Amino acid sequence: MTQQLTFNLMPTRKTWTVSELTGKIRDLLAKNFTDINVQGEVSNRREAQSGHIYFTLKDDRSQVRCVYFKQQQRGIKFRPEDGLQVTARGSISVYEQRGEYQIYVEKIELVGQGALQLAFEQLKKRLEDEGLFDAAHKKALPLLPSRIGIITSPKGAAVRDVVRILARRFPNVHLTVYPVRVQGEGSAEEIVKALKFFNAKKMVDVLILARGGGSMEDLWSFNEEIVAHAIFASEIPVISGVGHETDFTIADFVADVRASTPSAAAELVVQTRREFDKHIADLRETLAGQIRYRLLEFSRRVHELSARRGFRRPLDLLRQQRQRADEMTSRLALGLRARLEQSRKRFTAAHLRIASFDFRMKIAAFRLRLEKHTTELGVRAERFLRAKRERWQRLTVQLQERGPLKVLERGYAIATDAAGNLLRDAAQVAFGDTVAIQLHRGRLTTEVRKKETT
Known part of the structure; x- marks a missing residue:
């Protein structure tokens, strides 16, 4: 069996995910563009509620997005606006969610001589x-x-x-x-x-x-x-x-x-x-003028008064003024009394109305009546006792005038026997009895030796 050898002459290709590719680009940009200056025109400027500023920096052929975070804006002399030519300093990175590269601005300056003036106006x-x-x-x-x-x-x-x-x-x-x-x-x-x-x-x-x-x-x-x-x-x-x-x-x-x-x-x-000094001087001059005017006015008034008839008769004028003062006083007194009486009536009426609705006021009114009756009773009792005392004194005087002691003052005497019985007849005693004789001043004790009957 013949063994066959297979050779793969095609190179191996790496397959990237979108995130991997974006991250690789981000790393390359962050490594090679860490501190750059980019000049262009500001457009599409937008400020978020967080204070961060987003804008696009462009020239006649290209554009790049920029982000200017709020914490980087400290000390800035102007605010970026559309149409301004600026130089942005910062670093480039990639916003991975959209796959866009953008400049993270750290400092921004205006291009041209009017930069400070624009910052001043803004x-x-x-x-x-x-x-x-x-x-x-x-x-x-x-x-x-x-x-x-x-x-x-x-x-x-x-x-x-x-x-x-x-x-x-x-x-x-x-x-x-x-x-x-x-x-x-x-x-x-x-x-x-x-x-x-x-x-x-x-x-x-x-x-x-x-x-x-x-x-x-x-x-x-x-x-x-x-x-x-x-x-x-x-x-x-x-x-x-x-x-x-x-x-x-x-x-x-x-x-x-x-x-x-x-x-x-x-x-x-x-x-x-x-x-302040001028104000004081003006006030001094005004005051001096007012004083001079018042002095002249008083002097004129004195001359007018001295020429009047009433001024030559001061006593008559004084009497008339006194009489007028008395009349005014009388009228014032009458008016005050009338006003007081009116007020008293109004107070009484109001008091009665309040008392009709307030039990405590009724008690107070009853207490006042009781005190009034008590006072009247005391006055009547004192008057009654005074009358009785005077009558008693009169009777006492009459009793003294008609009493036996008053008769004794005229030389008469009162004779009583040994038992204290009043003797009105000589037959009431016998010879040898003891008889007491009450004189006007003093008392005698005698013995009966002789009696005569008339």
Whole structure:
């Protein structure tokens, strides 16, 4: 039996699944395109509720999808919009669910010289829509600030100008300078920290945010959104004195008062003092004028009164006024009595109505009647006793007038025998009996020796 040898000259082909192929492409892209810059025009821009931004970057022949996650957007100076020419920096990977490659953007910059201006306009519009520029939120400057806080660089000319103006025109003011960087990385955070410090300590009446002139990039710290929100949240009035006359920053729009320069900011504070002094001077002049007018008016009135007939007869005028006062007093008394009587009737009627519905009021009325009857009974009893006492006194006087003792005063006497029996006849005693004789004053005891019958 002849053995046959078989040779497979065709190469072995690997079969890929879709996921395997997509993963292989993802790994290749992630390995070779980790940090790239891609320039193009933004289109199909869409912002999700999560804050992530999705857009397409395109040129005249191709396009690529881009994802700009929210956590990567910190510090961004503008928001991507359709039609903008930008340079996106990031890495390429594959979104496996759709099998599309896309750029995960880490940083994005505008192409051209107007990048900062566009970022400025976008932020300005967004903050204006949020209400940070509304005049209703602006706080008035204090009339006489005694403590002023200054947020600026300690090395610049701005702080020297502000301090010189305030010290010359407002010598008794207390200045507190919080040193910060006014440009460069981290300067916006320092400005926010200074604003929060003064609001936490409540140590000043007004704040001046000052910086000298410079390019738009130099002044960008005052265009940062965190600085705008910190100024808006400040409970202390803020004056923005940043740049020159023609320079405008976001801080100028959010601040309570905008000054064209740092020196102008100091002038605004001093102006409130000048206004106060002028107001005091105006009030002094107005008061002096009013006093002069009143004096002239009183002088004229005195001359008019002195020329009147009644003024030459002050006694008659005084009497008439007294009589008129008496009449007014009488009328007032009558009116008050009538009013009082009317009020008493109304009170009585109301009292009766209330008493008809309130058992306690009936008890109170019964108690009042009982007290009244008790009082009347006491008065009657006292009157009755007084009458009886007077009658008793009269009878006593009569008894005394008609009693035997009163007769004894006239020289008569009362004779009684030994048993105390009253003797009216001589036959009632015998010779030798003892007889007691009651005189007006004193008592005698005698013995019968002789009797006479009449």
